[in-house]
Amino acid sequence: MERDNSGDFILDPAMLADRFRLSMNDLRRNFKMGLLTSMVERGEGQDAGTCRLSVKLGNRIWRAVLNSEDRIVSEEVTFLRTTARTANAPANEPVSNRS
Secondary structure, eight states: OEEOTTSOEEOOHHHHHHHTTOOHHHHHHHHHTTOEEEEEEEOOGGGTTOEEEEEEETTEEEEEEEOTTSOEEEEEEEEEOOSOOOSSSOTTOEEEEEO
16 A cells, blocks of 8 residues: 555555446546545554554445555455344444455
């Protein structure tokens, strides 16, 4: 994973399109519409030196854990359920598709 001069991560658009199973044109359109959001979490304690990157698009979230050398050590795509809430099954419950 690359970083820019200020230390922010630079994500490869082709990789993101692949993870979300979108064409590059669809990824660009969603990006231009402001529908992609991202977050970086830094590890603490025994996880110090690691980072978790999360990118959300609609009901899909791609997460990657990076080691201290900024290499992906694990990643997953999670789909959030969009069904109505019930007493036993809260809405937006994650469903994982690990790779």
